[in-house]
Each structure stands twice: as C-alpha cells, then as structure tokens.
Amino acid sequence: MLDLTSMKINDNNDNNDNGWLELALSSNKDNVKNLIEIKDRLILAYKNYENIITEYTTNPIKSTFLQERELLKSFYEKAPKNLNRNLLEQRNEHLFEQCPFCGRPCKPSILDHFLPKDLWPEFCIFPNNLVSQCDKCSTKKWSHYYSDIDNSVKFIHPKFFNLLQYIGIQIEINFPSPESIKQPDFIITFTLPRGININDKKRLSLHIKYLDIKTHIREYITENYLYWLRVSEQKRYYVPDSLNQRIKESYTGGNNNRWDVALYLAMINNDFIINHFDSIEIKKEIQDHSDIKLEILTEE
Known part of the structure; x- marks a missing residue:
C-alpha cells in the first residue's frame, strides 16, 4: 500500500497561512459564533491527536465534544467555501492509484475520518484525521475503531505509520x-x-x-x-x-x-x-x- 507519512501535517496548519480551523472560524456560517466559543478546546484536542493515534493499544477516552457534535459535523458536511475548497482538493486532486488502506488498484474517491466523526467530532475538519480511501474500506471502517478483544486499534493510520507498504x-x-x-x-x-x-x-x-x-x-x-x-x-x-x-x-x-x-x-x-x-x-x-x-x- 501507499506510504502517506509525508502528508502528515506537523504544525496543525495546511499549506496556506491559516489552518483549516481558521478557515472555518473566519467564515460567514450562521453558527460560526458557537465554533468560536470552543476554539481553544479544539486546539488542545488537535495537539493531543498524535498521542491518541500512536497509543494504539489504548482505547481513547470518550470525547468531550459530543454535545457539540452536530455543530462540528456541519462544518465538514456543509463546509464554508474556503474550507470546502481544501476538502475537495484532498478528496479529488490526489494522485493515488490505489487505496492507502487496502491497496485496491483504483483512484480512492472517498475522504473519510480515521477517528470516526460521530465518536470524536472534534476532529471533523482536522486534516490529519482525513484520509482518501476506497468505498470498501470506508464501509468497513465506518464507526469502528478499537477492539477490546485484541486490545488494539483495528486499523493502521497511513499518515502516521508506514507499515502498510510492507x-x-x-x-x-x-x-x-x-x-x-x-x-x-x-x-x-x-x-x-x-x-x-x-x-x-x-x-x-x-x-x-x-x-x-x-x-x-x-x-x-x-x-x-x-x-x-x-x-x-x-x-x-x-x-x-x-x-x-x-x-x-x-x-x-x-x-x-x-x-x-x-x-x-x-x-x-x-x-x-x-x-x-x-x-x-x-x-x-x-x-x-x-x-x-x-x-x-x-x-x-
């Protein structure tokens, strides 16, 4: 499979001057004031994201943003114009010729969340949590993440680990x-x-x-x-x-x-x-x- 570790963003910013969160905060969406109120909490959550991913034998604690889930999902599902441009670019303008999760020879057409957005909505528009994948993998992953039987995360994040290429x-x-x-x-x-x-x-x-x-x-x-x-x-x-x-x-x-x-x-x-x-x-x-x-x- 593909090695996507070079695509991991290390400074919480994309290639523009502002990160994706800033694009959402500067938008004209009706509910942007509610997003501004939780900005500091979101930034702290972003800083902890890599710890969650790398501690793959530990089931992440329950999200503290469940009450704001619909608010956060709305900025992904009905993203403001500038943010939507970034989402479309990551979804459609990549050069992948196979799925990063399974290796299927195809152009992955789905941009999905590694940490499921229904369980951890704070990462709805966090770029490191978004990975292009085929429809088969998106369906299988869905809202599944951790196995209590195996004491491990079920899937490998291709932006943080290069294991799948082997x-x-x-x-x-x-x-x-x-x-x-x-x-x-x-x-x-x-x-x-x-x-x-x-x-x-x-x-x-x-x-x-x-x-x-x-x-x-x-x-x-x-x-x-x-x-x-x-x-x-x-x-x-x-x-x-x-x-x-x-x-x-x-x-x-x-x-x-x-x-x-x-x-x-x-x-x-x-x-x-x-x-x-x-x-x-x-x-x-x-x-x-x-x-x-x-x-x-x-x-x-």
Missing part, C-alpha cells in the same frame, strides 16, 4: 477439474519482509482482518481474471504477452503489493492457464485458414 501479496490459482477454467480457486497469501517485529505483525494482521482485505482481493481478481478470459476469446492478440507488458509497467521497485500484478504473475506462471490461452490461439489459426476464399482461375 504487505506483499502472492496468489496461487488452482482448478477443481480440467474443465473449470472459469471457476478458479484463488489462494491469497500476505507476506512481510524479514525483521518485522511481533507487535507490528499483530497490527498488520488486525488491519487485514477487520478490513476483510482478502475477500476484497478475491472479488477484484475474480472479475479481472474472467475479463482476460473474455479478451482471449474475442481479441486477436495473445493475452500472456499483454499480461507480461502490464507487469513490466507496474511491477517496479519491488512493489509486490498490487493486486493486479499479483494476479498477472499467478496467471503467466500457471501451466493450465497458459495451455488454455495457447489452445485458443491454435483454434484462431485454424479458423483464420478456414476463412480463406480461393479464387478459381478458368482458361479463356
């Missing part, structure tokens, strides 16, 4: 019978480099489990796999060549956590699949020759 993916493809080319059994394995300590392994395992990443990978690669079967039947080029080219374009710098690349590697290393593509090419050749029309010459 997750590798390997895929093996099996078939229940020789005729089941369209019914593969995908075996998905997550790998980590040597030297990862036991606490980080546990955190990564919880992140993978609670986001149900394996299920999402299986859904994605099944659809992708069936797409390439259709391509092989309908197009006039050899699919393994296309897969190899895509691997060369995407699989750079040892980046082995891409779902599509892991699938393409599994496909080109599977003899059963390659034989299937080869048989289609042979059938195409036969068909091409059978379509040749012979012109009969007659003597005049």
